[in-house]
Amino acid sequence: MLGPVESRSVSPVFVGRAREMAALRQALADAAAGEPQAVLVGGEAGVGKTRLVEELADAACERDAIVVTGGCVEIGAEGLPFAPFSTALRSLRRRLPDELAAAADGQENELSRILPELGTPLPDALEQDGTARLFELTARLLERVAADRTVVLVIEDLHWADASTRHLLAYLFRALRRGRLLVIATYRSDDIHRRHPLRPLLAELDRLRSLRHVDLERFTRAEVRRQLTGIRAAEPDAALVDRIFRRSDGNAFFVEELSCSYDEGCASGMTDSLRDLLLVRVERLPEDTQRVVRVAAEGGTTVEYPLLLAVAGLAEDDLIAALRLAVGANVLLPTADGDGYRFRHSLVREAVSDDLLPGERSRLNRRYAQALEADPSLVRADERTTRLASHWYSAHDRAKALPAVLLAAVEARRRSAHAERLRLLERALELWDETPDEVRAGLRPIDRVDVYPACGTAADGSHADGHPDGHPDTPAGPLRHIDLLAEIVVAARLSGDRERALAVAKKALRVLEDEGDALRSAWFWLQRSNLVQDLDRGDGRHELGVAQELTRGLPPSAVHAEVHSRSATWGALHRPGPEALAAADRAVEYARLVGAGYTELQARLTRGWLVADAGGVEEGLAEMYEVRERAEALGATELTGRVATNLPSTLESVGRSQEAVAAAEAGIEATRSLGLAHQEAWTRANMARSLFSLGRWDEMAALLDAVGEDGDTAKVRGTFATHRAELALARGDLDEARRQVDRARAGFGTHDPQPQHFIQPARLAMTVAGRRGDIAAARAEFERVAAGGFGLGMQRYALPLLVAAAAIEADHRGRPEAEDGRAAVLEAIGAHAKRMPTAVPVWEAYALMLEAERARACGDPAPRLWARTTHAFTELSRPYELARARMRWAGALLESHADREEVAALLGEAHTTATALGARPLAEDVALLASRARITLGAPGAAAHAPDSPGLSLGLTPREHDVLRLVADGLSNRRIAEELYISPKTASVHVSNILAKLGVAGRTEAAATAHRLGLFT
Incomplete structure (x- = not known):
């Protein structure tokens, strides 16, 4: 069907087919080892058989193999005798003239029946068992040519092969015993109907153990996306991928054609040439059968037999006869359950449908x-x-x-x-204006969205409220055009098309300008508030304020409750604290007053989140779990999505990371089943954070890899980038950490500043700068993020940031350029710390770590503080923080000349954890501290003595250790040379070696590392 058509846009990237290509490569390797191989490659037209074989041919040519190809020709029911073998042998003769002549020596006249150029065919009368001899001579010819080199013989389009070609191929598959020969034959599986002459041969060949049979399936959606990326030399948008994947059914050729059609501006995506191509097989059928196919095309992809019988208008026997012909031509196929029929390919159905008058x-x-x-x-x-x-x-x-x-x-x-x-x-909106008025007047709002006031006005002037699942019990009043727009806004938002949702919300507000319907206008302004946040067009505060003004002074209603609920949610995200909690309480009160059960649950979810953040952990979490149960029982889609996101986040905030992972897993399952891709992405992001806290870093990395760096909204991408930066930093990849911080900030933008969006990237950027010895950049980051202060409810982000700022000051203590300004930074850190609540164990642990780091920055080793910090983290599931605390406690004990056995135990535990996590910088810090203390990590019992040089654990020689000390003091190469009585060139070589062994980019970073690790006192 696709033979005469050439693709106009082929992907330069070979997509998928890993398993199939592996099978072919193995066959090539076996053939190269002297074992002849035979492979059958089957698949429907356009699925990619030729491309697969071409890729193998390229691989074979790289190994100096000879690749020759012959194609069967479609001429009536039978093709030309031996046509593909003639073509292939002719090509082989051009490539290897001497070798082929030697291999055919003495049998030229007989072999000329396949390759006429070799001689004159013998008269039939002189032949004794001529066909069998010809086949044997052909096999021996190929074996001789392939004796010293690998030969790949490809026979394409075997479904068009003549009987002679089929018989010769079958003989070769059985008779080849030696030589470096690989024979590949391709055929279209969709052309092999029940009486096709190739069918018996395939059944026979499948019984050969020496034969490999490779069947090509259609591409998955991910593979279609990669194919389109190659074709277009750019990442295609998700909508185009979905459209082309749905219409092509994953057929590679159709993907190419549809992509080209869309690029040429064809609105339907199907050009006339493609449509004609698809109709070829249908037009070969008898007229009665074509009529049945046309009827089936309008029935959908699958049509039940009873329905087809009712519509076709044929006697049952005539219908069955027509269907039999359509199935035999591979236009229609019986469904798996045997109750109906479907088109072999959806594009064929589209072409038939488009061809109707x-x-x-x-x-x-x-x-x-x-x-x-x-x-x-x-x-x-x-x-x-x-x-x-x-x-x-x-x-x-x-x-x-x-x-x-x-x-x-x-x-x-x-x-x-x-x-x-x-x-x-x-579609309903499209039909609205053309539908008779009497029909529209009879429509009722049988389906309603959330608390949109679509049920008419009650006698007291107030609007009816919404049922918790969004469906009113007793609809009142006819469905209006504005109500339909409300439905579209919610459907577009839930399906992920936020641009469309925002456009329709704006249109609805223009419609309402002259109607004076304050409640409906307020509802649409609430939608705009959420949508501008999702689309990074602003923080939604202005739109929320308009909704508040519109409802002020009106009788209580469900919309009032919704306005208060959204205000509480906005406050929880932007300004968590008493005001947001008060708004949540008002929302619950209003919702109960007017019976708006759905809004009450939304407000209670926010209130539980805020109460937990304020320290009322058990009370807040209990409310959130209760809301989850109610949402699932009611089938409240959007609320279930919110719970799936907010509950794991809150659990992580209060230090219950294991419980957070379990809640996230349940949330992912729920959001996936409800089709809430956006909420699923947020839930996965929250799960990644908890996996990091638990030390399950490999699982976190796998989750992040599965998500990829593109997709969903910019804020979701920014959140995932934050987690990638966290992991990269902990594992020592500073460049990747910095890149991901930049991606996070680009994703979050500046239009909607939320604490989680600016505090976490600032902490990570500070730490990267501190690791690189750039104390000025680290302080600038801290001053920028701390300038606005940290309100109540921000402790989950602010406490780790304050710890990082204090640790950077402590690590750089003793460096001349870091002395100026340290006191001011430490004072600012202390002022912010006083306002941080510590009512939850995890917050208390961070507060203790902060106090210990501030003491270290002031020159006080503070072993008791580090002991308390270590004990606090021991009670939590935070292995990374616990290892850091143990290392610092060990360092403080060393400076206090404490028991070395205790120091060795602490360092051993810290090093074991850091190594298991893959936290390379922490493991190196622990190793250097152990080296400084002359403690061998991993030694049982009492502390063992390590070599004198504390740099040896990083591979530094004693001379490099001396050089590093002077680098840390800020000396140039010439000054180092003078101090150590070596040449400046030698000093330069030592410095280069030190930078490489420490894995740092420059002298400043090397000095910072030395100071941070306390190598020199």
Whole structure:
């Protein structure tokens, strides 16, 4: 079917096929070792058989193999005799003329039946068992040519092969015994109908143990994305990938053609040439069968047999006969359950459907709709509403279509199929103006979104509230155009199309400008508030303020409760503290007053989060868990998504990381089942943070790798980048950490400043600068982030930042350039620390570490403080922080001339943890401290003595140790040479070696490392 067409846009990148290519490469290797190999490659037209073989041919040529190809030719039912072998041998003769002549010596006339250039065929009368001899001579010819070099013989399009070619190939597969020969034959599996002459041969060959059979499947969505990236030389957007994957079904050729069609501006994505190509097989069928295929095309990808019988208008025997021909031609296939038929490829169905005349299509869809209305049992109950809506829409019956489409949208919402729901609602919007007024007047808001006031106005002037699951019990008043816009906004937001949601919300507000409907306007402003935050167009505060003004002075309603609830959530994200908690309390009160159960749950979730952050851990978490149970019981989609994100985050905040991972796992499962990809991404991000805290860094790395660096919103990308920076920094990759910090800041932007978005990147950037010895840059980061202060509720981010700032000052103590300004920084750190609550064990542990680091920065080893810090972290699941505390406690004990046995035990435990985590910098710090104390890590019992030089654990020679001491003092190479009585050149070589062994970029960073580790006192 695809033979005469050439792709106009082929990906230069070979996509997928790892398993299949491995099989072919193994066959090539075996052939090169002197064992002849045979491979059959099957797959539907356009799936990529030729590309796979071409890739193998390239690999073979790199090994100096000779690759020759022959293709079967489609001429009637049978092709030209021996055509592919003639072509291949002709190519072999051009490539290896002398070798082929020697191999054919004495048998030229007989072999000329396949390759006429060799001689004159013998008369048939002179032949004794001529065909068998010809096959034997051909096998021996190939074996001789392949005796000293690898030869790859490719026979393409075996489905068009003549009988002689098939028989010769079968003989070769059995008879080849020696030589470095690989024979590959390709065929189209979709062309092999029940009576195809190749079918018996395939069955026979499959029984050969020496034969490899490779079947190519269609591409997955990820592979289609990579193919499109190669074709377009740029990452395609997700919508284009989804569209092309859905329409191509993963067929590589169709992906190329559709991509090219879209690039050429073809709105349907199917050019005339592609449509004609797809219709070739259909047009070969008898007219009656073509008519049945056209009827089936309008029934969908799969059509139930009873439904097809009801619509086709044929006697059952005639229908079965037509279907048999369509199946035999591989246009239709029986479904797996045997109850209906489907098209072999969805693009074929599209081409057949597009080829229908306008009146013909409308008539067929009307017949389908009438058949479904007359007998609902013709299709499955869960599909009837959607399919009925599709048929009435395609029948252009507006009066029937609009109610059916709205009912289908309700079904889609109940199945959490938000993208499908959006498509249906957009279709309803398209139908709205063309639907008769009397039909629209009869529509009721049978489906409602959250607390949108769509149920009319009560006698007292207040609006009816929403049921917790978003569906009103007693709808009142007709469905209005503005109500439909509200549905679209929510469906677009939940499906991830926030741009569309924002555009429709703006349109709705323009419609409402002259209506004076304050509550509806407030609801749409609330949507805008959330959407501008998601799209990084602002922090949403202005839009939220407009909604507050619109509801001020109006009777209590569900929208009032929603405004307070959103205010609480905004405060929790931006300014956590008493005001946000008070807003949450007001939201709960209003929601209970008006019976808005859904909003009450939303507000209670926020209140639980804020109460836990304020120190009421048990009370807050209990409320959040209760909301989760209620949301799941009610099937409240968006609320379930929020719980999946907020609960693990709060658990992590209060130090319950193991519980946070469990909650995240449950949340990922829930959001995935509900189609909430955005919330799933946030939940995975929160899970990554908890995995880091627990020391499960390899699991965290795997999760981050699976997510990739692109996709979802900029804020989600920024959060994942923050976690990648955290892991890279802990494992010693400063360049990667800095790159990810920059990516995080780019993702978070400046339009919506939230504590989690600016405090964490600042801490990481500070630490990178400190590791590199740039104390000025580290202090600048701290001053910038601390300038606005840290309010209540920010302790989960602020305490680790203050610890990092104090540790940097302590690490740089003794460096001349770091002395000026230290007192001011430590004073600022202390002032911020006084305002940090420590009501939770994990916060108390960080507060103790902060106090100990401040003491270290002032020159006080403070062993008691480090002991308390170590004991505090021992009670928590924070192995990395515990190892750091143990190392610092050991260092403090050394300076206090304490028991060396205790020091050795602390350093041993810290080093074991750091090594297990892959925390290279921490492991090196511990090793250097042990070296300084002359303690051998891992030695049982009492502390063992280590070599005198504390730099030996990093591979420094005694001379390099002396040089590093002078580098740390700020001396130039010339001054170092003068001090050590060596030449400046030798000093330069030593410095270069030191930088390489320490893994640092320059002298300043080397000096910072030496000071941080306390190498020189």
